[in-house]
Amino acid sequence: MIPEGPLVTATRISLLLVLALTVQIAVASRIEVFGVQGDLMLLVAVAAGLAAGPDRGAIVGFAAGITFDLLLQSPFGLSALTYALVAYVAGSLQDSVLRAAWWIPVATAAAASALGVILYGVFGTVVGEDLLDLPLLRIALVAGLLNALVAPALLPIVRWAITPSGGMRPRTMAR
Amino acid sequence: MASSRRTGRSRLTLALLILTSLALLTLDFRDSTIISAARRGASSAFSPLRGVAETATGPFTNAWHGITGYGDLQDENDALRAEIDRLRGTAAQDEDAASQLAGLLNQLDIEWVGDIPTATARVVAGPLSNFSHTIEIDKGSNSGFKVGMPVINGAGLVGRLVQVTADDATVQLITDPDFAVGVRLVPSGAPGTARGTGAGANLIVDTGLESDASVARGATLTTSGADRSAFPGFIPVGKVVRTRSGGGGLTLDLVVRPLADTEKLAFVSVMLWPVAP
Numbered sequence: 153m154i155p156e157g158p159l160v161t162a163t164r165i166s167l168l169l170v171l172a173l174t175v176q177i178a179v180a181s182r183i184e185v186f187g188v189q190g191d192l193m194l195l196v197a198v199a200a201g202l203a204a205g206p207d208r209g210a211i212v213g214f215a216a217g218i219t220f221d222l223l224l225q226s227p228f229g230l231s232a233l234t235y236a237l238v239a240y241v242a243g244s245l246q247d248s249v250l251r252a253a254w255w256i257p258v259a260t261a262a263a264a265s266a267l268g269v270i271l272y273g274v275f276g277t278v279v280g281e282d283l284l285d286l287p288l289l290r291i292a293l294v295a296g297l298l299n300a301l302v303a304p305a306l307l308p309i310v311r312w313a314i315t316p317s318g319g320m321r322p323r324t325m326a327r
Numbered sequence: 328m329a330s331s332r333r334t335g336r337s338r339l340t341l342a343l344l345i346l347t348s349l350a351l352l353t354l355d356f357r358d359s360t361i362i363s364a365a366r367r368g369a370s371s372a373f374s375p376l377r378g379v380a381e382t383a384t385g386p387f388t389n390a391w392h393g394i395t396g397y398g399d400l401q402d403e404n405d406a407l408r409a410e411i412d413r414l415r416g417t418a419a420q421d422e423d424a425a426s427q428l429a430g431l432l433n434q435l436d437i438e439w440v441g442d443i444p445t446a447t448a449r450v451v452a453g454p455l456s457n458f459s460h461t462i463e464i465d466k467g468s469n470s471g472f473k474v475g476m477p478v479i480n481g482a483g484l485v486g487r488l489v490q491v492t493a494d495d496a497t498v499q500l501i502t503d504p505d506f507a508v509g510v511r512l513v514p515s516g517a518p519g520t521a522r523g524t525g526a527g528a529n530l531i532v533d534t535g536l537e538s539d540a541s542v543a544r545g546a547t548l549t550t551s552g553a554d555r556s557a558f559p560g561f562i563p564v565g566k567v568v569r570t571r572s573g574g575g576g577l578t579l580d581l582v583v584r585p586l587a588d589t590e591k592l593a594f595v596s597v598m599l600w601p602v603a604p
Contacts, residue, residue, distance in 0.1 A: 177373060178380030181455045187527060188457055207337035214344045218351075222369035225461045225489055225497060228362045229351030236344040240337065272458060279352055282504035283458060286525045291457045 161314065165200075165212055168313040169219045172196045172306075177223070180302075188291050190298035191265065192306070193220040197235035198264040199303070199310035201242030202249060202257055208314065209246075213239025227279050234275055238268040254304075261303040266296030367492045370463075374495040377451040377463055443559060445479070445596040446470050451495070460503030460526060461489065464595060467496045475557060477550075477598045483563035483586030484508065484550060485595050496597070500589045501564070502526050509551040510564050512542065512581075518551055521564060521583060527590050530565055531573075532581040538572045540579050548583055559600050 176192040183189060193216045200216070201209030216239075217232030224231065242264045249260050269292040276283040355362050429441060448464035455461075466472060468491050478485045478498045486506065490497035499506055502523040510521045510532060519534035532548065546567045552560020565583035573580030 173373075174376060177377060177452060177455060178384055181453060182380075182384055189454075191456060205337065206334075207340050210337065210341050210344055214348070217348075220456070221351075222366055223373060223455055224459050225366075225499065226456075226458060227352050228355035228366070229348040231456075232351065233345060233348035236341065236348065240341045243337070269457065276458065279356075281458075282522075285504050285528075286458070295457060 164313045165215065168310065169193075169196065169216055172216070173219055173223070176220075180298075185298060186290065186294050188294035188298070190302060191268070191295050192299075192302065193217065193231070194235060194238065194265050194268045194295075195261060195299045195302060195306055196310055197239040198242045198261050198268070198299075199307050200314060201239035201244075201264070202246055202260065202307065203311040204243065204314045205246050206240045206243030209239040209243035210236045212314065213237075226276065226281065230272065230276055230279065230281075234268055234272045237271060238264050241267065257307060258300050258303045261307065262296040262300035265299040266292040269295050363490075367490060370490060370495060370497065371492045374451075374463070374465075374492070377495070378465060381451045444599045446472070446599060447594055447596050448496070449594055450592045454500075454526065460500045460506070460523065461497050462486075462500065462589075462592065464496050464498060464597075465494070466597070467492045467494045469493050470597075471599055472496050472597055477558045477562065477600060478595050479562060479598060480587050480592065480595050482588070483565065484558070485587045485589060485592065487557065488597065498595065500526075501530065501585055501587070502528060502589050508558055508564065509553055509556050510548040511551040511560075512567075513547045513549060518553070519548070519581065521548065529568055530583040530585055532583050533573060534579050534581060536579040538574075538576055538579050542567055542570050542579065542581060544569065548581075559598065 172192045180190045180192050197209075197213030197216045200212035203209070204212065214232050214236035217235035218229070220231045220235075221228050242260065245260060249257050270288060273283045273286070273288045273291075351362070425441060446466065448466040448470070450462050451465045452463040464478075472488055472491050474488050474491050476488045478487060484501055486498045486500040486503070488496050489499040500523070501508065501521070502525060504523050504525060506523040508521050509518065511518050512534070517534055517536055519532040519536075521530045521532045524531055536542070544567055548564045548567070550556070550558040550560055550562040550564060552558065563586050565585040568582045568584050571580050571582060572578070
């Protein structure tokens with residue numbers, strides 16, 4: 153296996169982010185369940201954590217957040233901060249999750265997505281957005297469930313974008 | 328096992344990312360031109376996509392809404408028919424009253440909202456995330472739009488422009504918790520400030536009224552149009568649903584249902600106000 157340069161991986165991840173944003177705009181943001189929509193960029197962040205571990209996962213999560221921030225009118229960097237943290241948390245669970253039954257990564261994606269929504273609400277409030285008026289718990293629950301529905305399709309794509317060699321995680325990491 | 332080194336490195340990465348986020352947040356709060364330029368660039372880049380997506384996925388999302396809300400749609404249809412009949416009756420009266428009002432205001436040299444030119448735009452995208460209360464429309468500075476212009480529809484105030492590129496613009500909805508507009512109660516003229524509380528939710532209006540003042544349910548609120556206000560006066564905003572005590576029990580808060588249904592917008596009008604100097 154020829155080792156790939158970081159530039160190739162970065163390009164592939166950038167493409168993935170633009171594609172995910174496109175689907176979020178074109179499809180996900182138009183389908184609401186109980187007034188709540190799924191959050192694909194958050195799911196990409198979680199999936200990156202699960203696929204690449206806390207270190208690189210957090211970087212991809214940050215990139216996903218920044219990309220989303222560009223199209224939102226919320227404080228710039230708020231999604232980046234939240235998604236990087238959530239990807240880090242998901243990445244820390246990576247080892248125990250990926251070797252378990254198929255549904256465990258999906259359940260983790262749901263829980264991490266819900267956590268992301270809550271964190272966004274809390275951070276947003278700290279930086280002066282009035283987000284606590286919103287039904288945070290309902291948004292977290294429904295967005296988590298919607299993301300869980302998409303997770304089985306998205307997890308392999310993100311895993312491929314980060315480590316196309318097909319490895320669950322790069323075993324060469326242990327140096 | 329090198330796991331402790333890995334943990335150390337990933338913690339450092341996370342710390343750096345958090346610091347970067349905080350730096351960006353700070354930049355944004357200082358109204359950095361770089362960030363607003365980047366946002367306008369991204370918005371322009373995705374603007375053709377929004378139009379295409381609206382056309383392509385419209386039938387599917389309509390079908391989805393049809394399936395999940397069929398009963399609601401039927402009820403709504405019946406309610407709308409009844410409403411139209413009622414409105415036809417009052418429209419004629421209103422037209423007469425409006426022309427009289429316009430004449431009187433003209434004599435007093437007061438600007439009337441009906442005289443402000445508007446431009447109609449199509450809504451091409453709704454809120455992109457659960458925490459965003461903005462929509463995208465398909466016209467921008469090429470149609471004379473500027474940041475801050477009021478956005479209305481046939482029913483009343485919808486929001487204001489917060490970002491404008493050449494061919495699209497972003498509208499902050501009145502339901503945004505960060506949205507505030509000076510209003511006055513019809514007919515008493517009591518002033519207040521209306522704030523959003525989230526998508527589909529009612530507005531809350533802080534008034535200076537005594538907590539035992541009585542305000543009729545169904546009373547209308549319009550923009551106050553006070554000096555240096557961000558909006559011209561007389562734009563209908565909403566109707567009082569109920570009252571509650573606010574300001575530590577000293578004043579009265581009004582719970583107000585917006586007249587414009589910001590959840591189901593297809594077309595909006597941008598008021599070209601203030602008219603270019």
